Amino acid sequence: MILVVGGTGRVGSQVVQQLRRQGRPVRALCRSESKAKPLREAGVEIALGDLADRRAIETACRGVGTIISTMTSLNPRTLRDRYHPEVIEEQGHRNLLDVARQAGVNQVIYLSAIGVEHPQAPRQFRVKRLVEKVVKSSGLPYTILRPSGFMENLLPVLPAIQRFRVAPLPGTGTAPITYIAVEDIARVAVQAVGHPEAQGAMIEYGGPEDLSNRQCVQIAAKVLGTSAWIAPIPLTLFHLIGGIARPVSPGLREFFAILRFVDRYGLCAPHHPPFSNEPWTPLTFEEFVRRHIR
Numbered sequence: 001m002i003l004v005v006g007g008t009g010r011v012g013s014q015v016v017q018q019l020r021r022q023g024r025p026v027r028a029l030c031r032s033e034s035k036a037k038p039l040r041e042a043g044v045e046i047a048l049g050d051l052a053d054r055r056a057i058e059t060a061c062r063g064v065g066t067i068i069s070t071m072t073s074l075n076p077r078t079l080r081d082r083y084h085p086e087v088i089e090e091q092g093h094r095n096l097l098d099v100a101r102q103a104g105v106n107q108v109i110y111l112s113a114i115g116v117e118h119p120q121a122p123r124q125f126r127v128k129r130l131v132e133k134v135v136k137s138s139g140l141p142y143t144i145l146r147p148s149g150f151m152e153n154l155l156p157v158l159p160a161i162q163r164f165r166v167a168p169l170p171g172t173g174t175a176p177i178t179y180i181a182v183e184d185i186a187r188v189a190v191q192a193v194g195h196p197e198a199q200g201a202m203i204e205y206g207g208p209e210d211l212s213n214r215q216c217v218q219i220a221a222k223v224l225g226t227s228a229w230i231a232p233i234p235l236t237l238f239h240l241i242g243g244i245a246r247p248v249s250p251g252l253r254e255f256f257a258i259l260r261f262v263d264r265y266g267l268c269a270p271h272h273p274p275f276s277n278e279p280w281t282p283l284t285f286e287e288f289v290r291r292h293i294r
């Protein structure tokens with residue numbers, strides 16, 4: 001049995017789908033019945049609860065061989081009293097791995113991110129680094145995956161290009177990012193299950209190209225058969241909005257801090273295949289846009 005934590009999220013739901021397509025038994029730890037429903041319908045076992053709930057984790061870990069965690073507590077809509085990533089993610093994973101050890105789990109795969117070791121890394125990245133340390137020191141066989149930026153982050157720009165020929169971009173939009181599609185990120189997590197090269201490994205990976213956001217806009221405009229005027233939104237504006245919204249939405253501020261970090265330093269990953277014996281033909285950004293407009 002494979003337990004997915006974060007199975008209702010972008011990467012987690014892809015991981016669940018791909019595992020189910022391979023006919024593997026999957027269980028997901030879900031925080032709400034309404035979000036669990038589509039997974040249940042796809043043949044996924046559901047354990048209701050979250051990483052703060054030890055009893056729910058115990059139920060979720062019963063008979064599990066591998067755990068894949070793609071969970072994150074960062075959500076721009078997160079309210080002040082609920083935004084404590086150091087507690088929710090670090091302590092949450094301590095709870096999970098503590099139970100996992102007792103349950104005899106034999107592999108933990110944790111989805112982190114490229115850039116977590118950077119000296120200027122934003123808070124959410126530093127939290128991932130803390131969780132990586134919890135995973136490494138858990139005594140359980142582990143795999144840490146560090147993907148680069150998701151192509152899906154740019155989806156909101158496509159309608160603006162299509163309808164108004166304008167592409168609003170945060171900051172300069174010139175830093176290189178090895179953009180990768182969520183389905184490719186998930187594919188590596190699935191390949192990592194029981195893979196000998198994944199044991200005790202920290203795998204950094206991305207898509208096939210290093211592209212700036214400006215280059216992505218040009219590619220998207222070409223696919224859409226139009227032109228696009230790039231409208232840079234000053235990062236100071238995001239900073240200001242994040243500061244004003246902080247009392248009600250600290251998550252928004254942390255989300256903007258990531259945009260600032262990526263615009264300044266980029267997010268580049270190696271191009272070689274994550275596993276030497278697995279085929280690796282990740283989507284190009286152009287193919288990704290074609291799929292989405294279809």
Ligand SMILES: NC(=O)c1ccc[n+]([C@@H]2O[C@H](COP(=O)([O-])OP(=O)(O)OC[C@H]3O[C@@H](n4cnc5c(N)ncnc54)[C@H](OP(=O)(O)O)[C@@H]3O)[C@@H](O)[C@H]2O)c1
Pocket residue numbers: 005006007008009010011012029030031032035049050051052070071072073074075088092111112113114147148149150153
């Ligand atoms: N965006 C990028 O470019 C990028 C790049 C590299 C790495 N990453 C990282 O990749 C990971 C996956 O991202 P994603 O977009 O798939 O995230 P996502 O869509 O926000 O999904 C987060 C998942 O975590 C679950 N969750 C939140 N708090 C929980 C808790 N206390 N206990 C149990 N589950 C909880 C959520 O459940 P609910 O559905 O109930 O909220 C959801 O299933 C994240 O760690 C992200 O930081 C992102």
